[in-house]
Amino acid sequence: MNILVLGSGGREHTLTWKVAQSEKTEKLFVAPGNAGTSQIATNVNIGVTDFEAIKKLVIEEAINMVIVGPEDPLVKGVYDFFLNDETLKNVIVIGPDKAAAQLEGSKEFAKEFMSRHNIPTAAYQSFTKDSVEEGYAFLETLEAPYVLKADGLAAGKGVLILNDLQEAKDELHNMLVDSKFGEASTKVVIEEFLSGIELSCFVLTDGKDYLTLPTAKDYKRIGEGDVGLNTGGMGAISPVPFADEVFIKKIEDRIIKPTINGFQKDKMTYKGFVFIGLIKVNEDPYVIEYNVRMGDPETEVVIPRIKNDLVPLFEAVGNQTLGEKTLNIDERAATTVMLVSGGYPEAYEKGKEINGLENVHDSLVFHAGTKLEDKKVVTNGGRVIAITSYDEDFNEAIKKSYQNIEKLSFDKMYYRKDIGFDL
Numbered sequence: 001m002n003i004l005v006l007g008s009g010g011r012e013h014t015l016t017w018k019v020a021q022s023e024k025t026e027k028l029f030v031a032p033g034n035a036g037t038s039q040i041a042t043n044v045n046i047g048v049t050d051f052e053a054i055k056k057l058v059i060e061e062a063i064n065m066v067i068v069g070p071e072d073p074l075v076k077g078v079y080d081f082f083l084n085d086e087t088l089k090n091v092i093v094i095g096p097d098k099a100a101a102q103l104e105g106s107k108e109f110a111k112e113f114m115s116r117h118n119i120p121t122a123a124y125q126s127f128t129k130d131s132v133e134e135g136y137a138f139l140e141t142l143e144a145p146y147v148l149k150a151d152g153l154a155a156g157k158g159v160l161i162l163n164d165l166q167e168a169k170d171e172l173h174n175m176l177v178d179s180k181f182g183e184a185s186t187k188v189v190i191e192e193f194l195s196g197i198e199l200s201c202f203v204l205t206d207g208k209d210y211l212t213l214p215t216a217k218d219y220k221r222i223g224e225g226d227v228g229l230n231t232g233g234m235g236a237i238s239p240v241p242f243a244d245e246v247f248i249k250k251i252e253d254r255i256i257k258p259t260i261n262g263f264q265k266d267k268m269t270y271k272g273f274v275f276i277g278l279i280k281v282n283e284d285p286y287v288i289e290y291n292v293r294m295g296d297p298e299t300e301v302v303i304p305r306i307k308n309d310l311v312p313l314f315e316a317v318g319n320q321t322l323g324e325k326t327l328n329i330d331e332r333a334a335t336t337v338m339l340v341s342g343g344y345p346e347a348y349e350k351g352k353e354i355n356g357l358e359n360v361h362d363s364l365v366f367h368a369g370t371k372l373e374d375k376k377v378v379t380n381g382g383r384v385i386a387i388t389s390y391d392e393d394f395n396e397a398i399k400k401s402y403q404n405i406e407k408l409s410f411d412k413m414y415y416r417k418d419i420g421f422d423l
């Protein structure tokens with residue numbers, strides 16, 4: 001099989017690494033990829049939403065399967081683009097169609113889906129410019145803190161959590177009337193605040209049947225102790241120690257099953273990963289959000305724990321025979337720590353040479369923002385490299401990641417030294 005992975009981050013390097021191990025994989029391409037993917041596959045310099053260029057590549061290289069890493073192409077309809085094209089319609093695309101991708105592309109759509117299918121989530125209402133006064137009134141009925149969410153894609157910046165009622169009203173105005181997040185905040189969802197600890201669960205589905213992948217917990221803030229600005233993610237752990245069998249059964253019964261049944265009832269086409277962001281309130285799981293692809297850096301701990309060959313699983317997703325498959329999960333814990341560029345998530349420099357990669361032993365190196373320059377690996381993004389390790393116990397695994405990180409350096413390298421501190 002010839003396979004194309006779309007994307008250029010740590011998630012895509014991990015998926016490429018896994019798919020490269022399959023006996024079924026013949027030619028393997030990544031668009032646009034990074035320095036890490038270039039060592040195990042062929043990078044092609046095409047943007048993930050340049051559908052015409054992707055089409056040309058798929059035809060030229062006789063590609064049979066496209067694995068979509070990020071949300072952008074899915075929300076823009078890459079699945080439908082393939083399905084509606086005579087020459088591409090038999091290519092397996094791992095992801096939902098454009099309509100189902102609205103589960104991530106629109107917070108309101110996701111909330112309506114959950115309420116229609118009785119999936120536990122925070123109470124909410126949504127507002128537009130024309131109903132901003134009603135929005136203020138709704139805020140008055142809630143207690144602090146106030147949760148305001150831009151409806152559309154806002155690169156992880158569209159959610160505001162505010163302690164003060166007046167500030168919440170002002171921000172609602174900024175979002176709806178002054179287009180604080182552009183198009184994305186034409187609508188705003190206001191939610192009840194849920195208090196608890198967050199985790200994520202991942203599902204691979206063919207739209208009919210599903211496999212539940214391991215749970216993971218990521219660390220979003222830049223600073224140790226979970227303080228400071230939000231990032232794409234600074235590290236992750238799988239499995240989540242507090243998600244015991246009883247809790248996972250609740251997730252399965254109350255959330256995963258009704259979600260997959262909801263796809264069928266709503267006649268949604270969904271052949272890919274579902275990322276369910278959860279919060280544990282007392283002993284009960286609630287959905288914070290859906291994403292229609294894997295998470296990053298959760299992929300860097302979830303995928304390495306899957307022992308199955310991924311390619312036959314993806315084929316089963318494409319042919320809707322996933323019900324015949326079972327997962328084989330590595331019992332060991334996996335941890336990952338992200339090395340980032342100094343200054344990230346604000347301004348940072350690129351092009352710094354990364355030293356010591358050849359000295360890493362007993363950990364996996366997944367490239368996020370890197371590229372090759374004169375045969376040297378240099379930084380090319382805020383998040384640069386993820387170091388993943390396994391052990392029986394996550395505390396031991398994380399030690400291995402940190403020991404290997406000692407051997408690595410680049411100008412202004414930063415990472416959190418406390419991944420897993422709260423577990």
Ligand SMILES: Nc1ncnc2c1ncn2[C@@H]1O[C@H](COP(=O)(O)OP(=O)(O)O)[C@@H](O)[C@H]1O
Nearest residue numbers: 122147156157158159191192193194277288289
């Ligand atoms: N109802 C809620 N109660 C408490 N915290 C919330 C709630 N909704 C979102 N959050 C917090 O805000 C973060 C971002 O919200 P989320 O819906 O995941 O948006 P996105 O990832 O698209 O920015 C969550 O990870 C969670 O920490």
Ligand SMILES: [Mg+2]
Nearest residue numbers: 156277288289
């Ligand atoms: Mg989120």
